[in-house]
Amino acid sequence: MGRRSVDRTEVKAMKPLRLMESRAAYLCLLPTFLFVGLFLVYPTFEAIRISFLDWNLRNYYHPEFVGLSNYREIFNNDVFIDSFRVLAIFLGWQLVILQGISVLAGYLIYLLGTSRFAGFIKVAFIIPMVIPGMVSTLFWLFFYEPTNGMLNMLLGQLGLESWQKVWLGASQTTAIGSLLMKGFPWISGIGFLIYLAGFQSLDESVRESARMDGASGWTVFWRIDLPLILPQLKLTTILVLIGGIQQYGDQYILTKGGPGYDTTVPGLFLFNNAFNYGKLGIGSAAGVTLFLIIALFTVLNLRFMKSRT
Missing domain, CATH: 1.10.3720.10 (MetI-like)
Incomplete structure (x- = not known):
């Protein structure tokens, strides 16, 4: 019982440390996620949105939705x-x-x-x-x-x-x-x-x-x-x-x-x-x-x- 309780105590004590290490790793990856989202993901969805618009040089500031x-x-x-x-x-x-x-x-x-x-x-x-x-x-x-x-x-x-x-x-x-x-x-x-x-x-x-x-x-x-x-x-x-x-x-x-x-x-x-x-x-x-x-x-x-x- 003593051994088992000690193990559980050690595990509980290690969880905050592991969580902090994970947060540090994600913080390091955050700039990468931001750049991927800004320069890859966002342009993809923006292109899909624009494909449903009549957008040309004549109506550049007022594109019209034209569906398909x-x-x-x-x-x-x-x-x-x-x-x-x-x-x-x-x-x-x-x-x-x-x-x-x-x-x-x-x-x-x-x-x-x-x-x-x-x-x-x-x-x-x-x-x-x-x-x-x-x-x-x-x-x-x-x-x-x-x-x-x-x-x-x-x-x-x-x-x-x-x-x-x-x-x-x-x-x-x-x-x-x-x-x-x-x-x-x-x-x-x-x-x-x-x-x-x-x-x-x-x-x-x-x-x-x-x-x-x-x-x-x-x-x-x-x-x-x-x-x-x-x-x-x-x-x-x-x-x-x-x-x-x-x-x-x-x-x-x-x-x-x-x-x-x-x-x-x-x-x-x-x-x-x-x-x-x-x-x-x-x-x-x-x-x-x-x-x-x-x-x-x-x-x-x-x-x-x-x-x-």
Whole structure:
């Protein structure tokens, strides 16, 4: 009885101390919560509210509630609808080509082990990550410049003047193809690191057992190594989907969404309407639509990948 009463007394005495420690921790986190609420949560709800308003430069100080009119307008807008077809091309490229090349690069470096050459290649893949994306995009803008650009000058030096063209404005096919070529050889530094870490965490004994049973290198990769890095594939797929749906910087800088609206993606449609045309309600409605699509893709992808693991 004495022992038990002593324990209860100690527990009661420790509770205020633990409570004080918890309060101190929450106080330290309070600035983070405030900034998240101010710059992330509040703008999200504000965008939802604005999407139900007719708010433009003419009635900036007196916006009118119009219900779902903005949503009806964007879904009857041919540019907005067609922008999803253009977006599907870029997402398909990123998921199939960029992801596949990053996986292959990570696997090949993993097979090289800890050699000096492997270390050099790792550094070479990581260096582009420290270069601002705007700098890279501006380089490609100069590369495709029709008059003094590197590509047309190179074709001229090779005697291929007939191949020279306005790469970012000749046609939709040429413009989209030029945008897809941006970033050659298409190895994502972050994706490469994630896949390399996944391969390095694999149990080598499983692979050795498969080889002893006569499995080829391709079979080991396809049947053992790749399924074991499904968590990494799930993570990068979500990141590519979310980032790809939101992305519009390359189109804005390189083509301005042209020729015409042939390279306009939903994010660029949102930006143009909200900031170039002053249609804040239309832009917010497009933004809320993208938000719902991203949330849906994320939930579906998580459920699908969970069912496969």
